[in-house]
Amino acid sequence: MILIVSLSGLIGFQFYLKKQYRKRFEAIIGPNTSIEAENTGFQESISTQKNKKSEQQFISQEVVQLLTEKLAQFELNKGFLEQNITIQKVALALNTNSKYLSKVINDQKRKTFVHYINDLRINEAVVQLQVHSILRNYTLSSLANEFGFNSAETFSAAFSKKHKIKPSFFIKALEKQN
Numbered sequence: 001m002i003l004i005v006s007l008s009g010l011i012g013f014q015f016y017l018k019k020q021y022r023k024r025f026e027a028i029i030g031p032n033t034s035i036e037a038e039n040t041g042f043q044e045s046i047s048t049q050k051n052k053k054s055e056q057q058f059i060s061q062e063v064v065q066l067l068t069e070k071l072a073q074f075e076l077n078k079g080f081l082e083q084n085i086t087i088q089k090v091a092l093a094l095n096t097n098s099k100y101l102s103k104v105i106n107d108q109k110r111k112t113f114v115h116y117i118n119d120l121r122i123n124e125a126v127v128q129l130q131v132h133s134i135l136r137n138y139t140l141s142s143l144a145n146e147f148g149f150n151s152a153e154t155f156s157a158a159f160s161k162k163h164k165i166k167p168s169f170f171i172k173a174l175e176k177q178n
Contacts, residue, residue, distance in 0.1 A: 024165045025173045028126055059100055067104045070094040080120040081148040087113045118158040121147045125159070125167070129174060136171045143167070 074080070074094065082089075090113075091098040105116050125147045129135050135143065144155035159167040 021165045021169050022173070024163055025170060028163050028170065029130060059103055063100065064104055067094065067096060067101060068108060075120060078124065080117050081124065083145070083148050083150060085117060085148065119162060121149065122159050122162045129171060133178065136175055140167060
């Protein structure tokens with residue numbers, strides 16, 4: 001009797017988890033999620049920046065605007081897909097220093113440089129996996145390399161942190177959908 005109750009509980013829990021994963025999958029591929037929408041938020045947050053005097057004292061509004069435009073171009077060129085990218089490398093490419101770049105990303109995106117880069121990579125992975133079905137046949141390690149991550153574990157952890165599902169589940173659900 002105890003075995004039956006335990007087994008029933010385990011099956012019920014697994015069913016619940018699958019249902020939660022399915023909801024999260026639907027949220028990821030839904031029409032309201034897009035990289036463009038996130039990038040637009042980047043531009044809109046500049047107006048909020050003007051209202052914060054403490055932030056203006058550190059970096060002039062012109063510099064913030066210039067860095068914002070350069071970051072938008074960086075995103076369009078998909079510079080975030082480069083492996084072993086650092087804030088110093090990006091700052092050098094954008095002709096600024098890492099402190100200014102870090103401050104702009106922290107204030108505009110409300111996240112650290114690492115989280116910013118990982119989010120861009122994960123967004124790109126979601127889009128590319130939806131568009132190019134051949135990528136769904138790649139191993140997680142190959143996908144990690146394709147999207148700029150150093151390991152499958154890092155890719156999986158970043159994907160799970162952002163979307164609350166494992167990338168393997170996402171890929172399988174995409175395959176079932178087609």
